[in-house]
Amino acid sequence: MATVEYRNIVKNFGAVEVLRGLSFQIEPETFTVLLGPSGCGKTTLLRLTAGLEIMTSGDVLIAGERVNDVHPRDRDIAMVFQNYALYPAMKVFDNIAFSLQVRKLSPDEIRRRVGEAAATLNITDYLDRYPKELSGGQRQRVAMGRAMVRDATVFLFDEPLSNLDAKLRAHMRVEIRQLHDRLGSTSIYVTHDQIEAMTMADEIVLMHDGEIEQIGTPDEVYDRPANRFVADFIGTPSMNFLSGEVVADNGSPAFRAENVQVSLPDSVPATSGRKITCGLRPADLSLSETGSINGKLILAEKTGADIHLHVAVGDRNIVAVVPRSANVAAGQTVRLAIDPAKVHLFDAVTQHRVN
Amino acid sequence: MAVANLTRRRSALFDHPLPWLLPLIAILALLAIFPLFYSIWLSFYEWSTFNRQLEFVGWRNWATLFDDDRLSASLIVTFSYFAIALSFELVLGMGLALLLDADHRGFGFLRGALTLTLVIPPAVAGMMFLLMEDAEFGVITYVLQTIGLIDRGTPILATPSLALAGVLLVEIWQWTPFMVLIFMAGLRSLPTEPFEAALIDGASWWMTFRRITLPMMGKVIAIAVLIRGIDLFRVFDYVFVMTSGGPGTRTFSLSLYAWQQTFSFVKWGYGATLSLVTLAIVLVIANLFIWLTKVRW
Ligand SMILES: Nc1ncnc2c1ncn2[C@@H]1O[C@H](COP(=O)(O)OP(=O)(O)O)[C@@H](O)[C@H]1O
Numbered sequence: 037m038a039t040v041e042y043r044n045i046v047k048n049f050g051a052v053e054v055l056r057g058l059s060f061q062i063e064p065e066t067f068t069v070l071l072g073p074s075g076c077g078k079t080t081l082l083r084l085t086a087g088l089e090i091m092t093s094g095d096v097l098i099a100g101e102r103v104n105d106v107h108p109r110d111r112d113i114a115m116v117f118q119n120y121a122l123y124p125a126m127k128v129f130d131n132i133a134f135s136l137q138v139r140k141l142s143p144d145e146i147r148r149r150v151g152e153a154a155a156t157l158n159i160t161d162y163l164d165r166y167p168k169e170l171s172g173g174q175r176q177r178v179a180m181g182r183a184m185v186r187d188a189t190v191f192l193f194d195e196p197l198s199n200l201d202a203k204l205r206a207h208m209r210v211e212i213r214q215l216h217d218r219l220g221s222t223s224i225y226v227t228h229d230q231i232e233a234m235t236m237a238d239e240i241v242l243m244h245d246g247e248i249e250q251i252g253t254p255d256e257v258y259d260r261p262a263n264r265f266v267a268d269f270i271g272t273p274s275m276n277f278l279s280g281e282v283v284a285d286n287g288s289p290a291f292r293a294e295n296v297q298v299s300l301p302d303s304v305p306a307t308s309g310r311k312i313t314c315g316l317r318p319a320d321l322s323l324s325e326t327g328s329i330n331g332k333l334i335l336a337e338k339t340g341a342d343i344h345l346h347v348a349v350g351d352r353n354i355v356a357v358v359p360r361s362a363n364v365a366a367g368q369t370v371r372l373a374i375d376p377a378k379v380h381l382f383d384a385v386t387q388h389r390v391n
Numbered sequence: 392m393a394v395a396n397l398t399r400r401r402s403a404l405f406d407h408p409l410p411w412l413l414p415l416i417a418i419l420a421l422l423a424i425f426p427l428f429y430s431i432w433l434s435f436y437e438w439s440t441f442n443r444q445l446e447f448v449g450w451r452n453w454a455t456l457f458d459d460d461r462l463s464a465s466l467i468v469t470f471s472y473f474a475i476a477l478s479f480e481l482v483l484g485m486g487l488a489l490l491l492d493a494d495h496r497g498f499g500f501l502r503g504a505l506t507l508t509l510v511i512p513p514a515v516a517g518m519m520f521l522l523m524e525d526a527e528f529g530v531i532t533y534v535l536q537t538i539g540l541i542d543r544g545t546p547i548l549a550t551p552s553l554a555l556a557g558v559l560l561v562e563i564w565q566w567t568p569f570m571v572l573i574f575m576a577g578l579r580s581l582p583t584e585p586f587e588a589a590l591i592d593g594a595s596w597w598m599t600f601r602r603i604t605l606p607m608m609g610k611v612i613a614i615a616v617l618i619r620g621i622d623l624f625r626v627f628d629y630v631f632v633m634t635s636g637g638p639g640t641r642t643f644s645l646s647l648y649a650w651q652q653t654f655s656f657v658k659w660g661y662g663a664t665l666s667l668v669t670l671a672i673v674l675v676i677a678n679l680f681i682w683l684t685k686v687r688w
């Protein structure tokens with residue numbers, strides 16, 4: 037329904053630069069996730085979008101209209117706050133109904149909408165309680181309900197699942213995504229949890245230190261991380277990084293470091309001696325007699341579904357994920373192999389992707 | 392061994408609460424409990440000017456209460472004073488607190504200036520307003536005349552219909568800042584998130600105040616009403632200095648009546664009885680209020 041566009045957003049708190057000139061556009065009806073470590077400015081960007089914070093410079097456009105000076109109530113947005121921000125003196129029903137009461141909808145209509153939202157969120161039994169009488173998960177759902185009854189064009193979510201237990205979190209991920217699909221609205225969802233981002237997003241905006249590192253679909257940021265930061269941030273266990281150089285091996289390019297030699301796709305320029313950082317995803321590594329990564333197994337962690345191997349290669353430790361059927365024992369010498377197409381290469385200085 | 396001994400000696404002395412409470416108990420006994428029981432005792436006696444001694448009169452003082460026009464008059468004055476002052480101080484106090492809560496330039500100074508009225512002794516404030524409400528050269532009289540509220544040369548404090556309002560003026564002037572301070576502290580301790588949520592939900596200023604601010608301030612308001620209400624009920628200084636209860640009984644408060652009986656008319660027994668009545672009314676109303684508003688101390 038509505039695009040959201042950011043143009044050169046700068047936000048300073050006193051001398052602290054929190055957002056350093058962000059520009060990007062969010063397409064209508066997409067579920068966009070702002071992902072980044074704690075303190076990178078995600079909440080600040082969301083609050084700027086809602087109009088709760090005034091930016092130092094730049095423009096925010098909603099549905100093509102510049103909203104810098106538009107009051108929050110006129111931006112047609114709904115927001116779920118990180119710490120819920122429920123109205124403590126109102127019962128759950130009124131918490132959800134408040135925005136509708138403000139707009140003077142008929143009591144019947146209000147009851148219908150609140151009832152619907154409560155049913156979806158499974159909180160019908162709590163409508164008569166005060167927020168302080170609810171558990172964290174229930175409060176979170178009330179906060180969701182408050183956003184749901186609004187038919188806003190843009191929905192903002194600020195880490196709404198951060199206080200839930202793992203099981204409820206997995207359940208709510210699905211609920212929120214379904215809600216988005218049903219309402220056909222534009223959603224901006226903030227999280228520091230890459231699993232949430234990968235599972236829910238149409239598009240991920242990866243932020244770091246008030247700047248955008250990469251924008252792309254979950255597949256794009258996973259398969260082709262734009263730089264070492266993104267590569268490190270996305271994926272569990274995190275990517276292994278090895279420093280070394282590019283060499284020409286019988287005319288085709290290869291990466292070489294201590295105890296490591298990895299063939300590279302022919303598309304990589306075989307400039308011999310170029311310093312480079314090589315990124316290997318643990319899941320892309322496999323045990324192989326002919327593998328060219330030699331190391332000593334220090335620890336084999338069983339997770340149930342598979343085994344995490346911690347292997348000492350030269351002076352570094354790397355992690356590989358192998359099937360649970362693998363027959364390995366700590367102390368053993370192992371050889372790991374990887375498909376050349378799955379190797380990520382980053383310039384040793386700029387840390388930008390080179391392949 | 393020595394250490395263990397020391398510890399034991401210390402705990403024996405310091406663990407018991409009594410030594411720590413003794414000073415407080417002594418003060419309470421001296422200043423509250425003794426006078427209370429002495430008053431109760433006194434209320435069954437009366438000073439006889441003829442015999443120059445206290446004489447036992449049984450329930451006579453208590454019976455007099457039910458047939459005392461001055462008492463009913465003073466009760467009406469006290470309750471009116473209480474209700475009007477409290478309403479004004481609450482509404483004005485909340486309004487000013489909301490205004491001053493904003494962080495505009497110079498508001499810090501205003502907040503500081505507000506406390507000034509509180510450091511003036513009430514009797515002195517009463518004298519100030521007595522002068523300012525003077526019929527000839529009082530500034531308040533002049534202003535009220537200029538805007539046409541009263542006729543030229545009206546002695547506010549000597550006019551039956553205006554006297555109580557004249558006293559209320561100083562009361563409200565001096566004690567509204569007290570409310571402002573309490574409310575401002577309350578407002579500043581409120582969480583900000585609900586207000587941001589209300590902003591996004593599109594609530595108007597009034598809706599936000601009525602549905603969010605006010606309910607969250609409930610306990611603070613209740614405490615302010617309690618503290619100020621108890622004080623208002625014992626109003627003495629202002630009426631004593633400004634009107635001596637006049638004209639007629641228009642500003643004759645309960646405390647003033649008790650004082651007059653005790654010290655002017657030397658009816659110690661009846662004066663004590665009146666004080667006990669004041670105490671009983673305050674206790675009943677205050678506890679009823681605490682119970683109704685569920686204030687927890
Ligand atoms: N009101 C504020 N005053 C000063 N600094 C702030 C304020 N709000 C946020 N910051 C700072 O801005 C940075 C980004 O904060 P935030 O947007 O909350 O990060 P995130 O939501 O990504 O964890 C942090 O370093 C934080 O300390």
Ligand SMILES: [Mg+2]
Pocket residue numbers: 078079080118195
């Ligand atoms: Mg945050």
